[in-house]
Amino acid sequence: MKLAYLTISAAILALAVWNLWTEKDWRKQAAAAMVAMPLLLRVFLVK
């Protein structure tokens, strides 16, 4: 179950990063980065 949740987190992280790099408005890029940060910490098992 933990592996499944980590896989889901990694997938959403990838989407957030993709959104960050394709979005043209820097404010929406910043919003994508804020979504990505906690996912990054969880995928790397930091927090």
Add this chain to the structure above:
Amino acid sequence: MMKKHHISALAVSVIALAMAVTASRTFLEHRIVEPIVKGPGVSEIRRLSAWFPGLAGTPGDTDVYIFRGDAPGGSMLIIGGTHPNEPSSFMSAVLLVENATVEVGTLYVIPRANASGFTHNDPQEGAPVSYSFTLEDGSRRTFRYGSRATNPVHQWPDPDVYIHAASGQALSGNETRNLNRGYPGRPDGTLTELVCYGITQLIRTQKIDLSIDLHEASPEYPVINAIVAHERAMPVASYVVLGLEMYDINIGLEPSPKNLRGLTHRELGDATDTLAVLMETANPSQGRLRGRTDEALVLTGKDPYYVKAQALGRLYVPFDENGHPMEERVGRHLAGISEFAFALSMEYPDKPLELSGIPGYDELLAKGVGAYLRPAR
């Protein structure tokens, strides 16, 4: 050529990564295990996995300090750090390890029962990362302020509803990471249940006569400054209540509820032959009515909002401007442990347990906790 929005994406990514790295350093520092200095009475240090190999190599494995007396007798297990956001529980176990000696019988001390819970703290609680004590030689010892529950990095996800395995009782989903809802544990369960099972196996294998689980409670919580005892432990616990009265320490005695499952005082008493009790002191730093939450609150236990709450009759423990400092809370636990050893010897003369070197209640109030910590080199 790089497009304009790619330049801003790069800038945002760099800032985000810098923030993530900074936060990660703080989170990872929480996993550093502070030393506990082996005192003169410690005969052996073993890992909990010695009693349940399924814990070996997991974040749930933890040190068990063993004190063997010169003569055989009764045995006692002290469970500290069940909830790592209840620091007097952990600090009482640390002071035992660094000061106690055993003349008769055997003492087992687990300072970090939920070792995983010490590796993080609870989001949105504003809890301090750590708290420190100044020692008599002027050096300082610092200890982590942890979380009530197992680190979700080690046990994830939480179910919507937690079903206690032994009884089928349903609890809130996040209680699945609460060590004191998982007893007696199971060998193929979650990490939290594995730790519970390990402690249960230790008690069974070593035939522990008396098990004391140390806790703290919010001042607005009804079970506070109290002993909660399994029905078989009631006679011994009654001795302790009377004994503590001799030191002007008022402590309540509560029977372990039969329908509240997963807790040490119920499950260890039912699943093993040990006399299972739990002790609570008053800790405003984990309460809901507290104000600023910092190291000072953890150490001094002073909070103006709890003084107001006391005036309004909302608390279950006396609370004035003097608060409930760490030395008082640790002193209550240690005085209780000394009395339990005495009471076990009185009630069961064939299981004598004689402890010494434990800092006294008045000594702790006078000198503070730091006076009884050994320098960590």
